[in-house]
Amino acid sequence: MRAEDVAQYLQDNPQFFEGHTDLLTQIMLPHPHGGRTISLSERQMVALREKNQGLEKKLQELITFAHENDALQHKVHEFVVALFAARDLATLQEMVPHLLREIFSVPHATLRVWKTNPPSAEVIAFTDEQQHPVCLHQAAHDTADWFGEIGKQLHSFAYLPLHAGSESIGLLVMASEDKQRFYPGMGTMFLQRIADAVSAAMHPHVTQ
Known part of the structure; x- marks a missing residue:
């Protein structure tokens, strides 16, 4: 059986784990950064942390971009006012x-x-x-x-x-x-x- 078939089966049958709750605690996955194996729940936490870090980075970039735009807007205003002289x-x-x-x-x-x-x-x-x-x-x-x-x-x-x-x-x-x-x-x-x-x-x- 191909890995794609397994993934598709689990997507199509979300109730599978309801009858196999113990399996969730037994599944061990490689740590994404190497070195050891971790449980499925730990792997989910790692994924969530990485996603949050990515969102925080994107937010910081947007804030920086907004500050830069504000600064440019101020400079353009200063330039236009000076032209009146x-x-x-x-x-x-x-x-x-x-x-x-x-x-x-x-x-x-x-x-x-x-x-x-x-x-x-x-x-x-x-x-x-x-x-x-x-x-x-x-x-x-x-x-x-x-x-x-x-x-x-x-x-x-x-x-x-x-x-x-x-x-x-x-x-x-x-x-x-x-x-x-x-x-x-x-x-x-x-x-x-x-x-x-x-x-x-x-x-x-x-x-x-």
């Missing part, structure tokens, strides 16, 4: 990279606005294609040069297209030497909020 486009262009470094600890950031400093046609076309932020491990076109000499040492990039309505008006780029700071497939919800805030702050200055 900019009274002109030049101040805004200088302020945004500074705020990203101070609030989000982004090591390198640059803001390029089409109205004052248009990039290459390839970069504008790339920006026009992006409806949402995109993270890459390689610089798009010539954007690594925007960071000067350090551009050769950067290994992760976050591109935040800035829009006024349906038209792109600029590109905010964050970068890091750490390849895992920004990576393809990472969540971009908070990056999108940053892009929306910067776009809204720039809108009055680039549509006049």
Whole structure:
């Protein structure tokens, strides 16, 4: 008889152990972590403890994730409020990279606005294609040069297209030497909020 047949029989006949209660105390199983045998009831307790430990770990991960989200929400709020201090486009262009470094600890950031400093046609076309932020491990076109000499040492990039309505008006780029700071497939919800805030702050200055 196959083990699968025994298991299926016990599942189909739960009353079996009602007539064989002594069998429950006689069954000995290998300890899951080796070293000795234990009774069926002890094995069940071990399984329950391990399940509880797994649930506790998952709960702790969820709590940690919630705390991290709260912290990011606070930083985004702080960033948006700070943008209100900019009274002109030049101040805004200088302020945004500074705020990203101070609030989000982004090591390198640059803001390029089409109205004052248009990039290459390839970069504008790339920006026009992006409806949402995109993270890459390689610089798009010539954007690594925007960071000067350090551009050769950067290994992760976050591109935040800035829009006024349906038209792109600029590109905010964050970068890091750490390849895992920004990576393809990472969540971009908070990056999108940053892009929306910067776009809204720039809108009055680039549509006049």
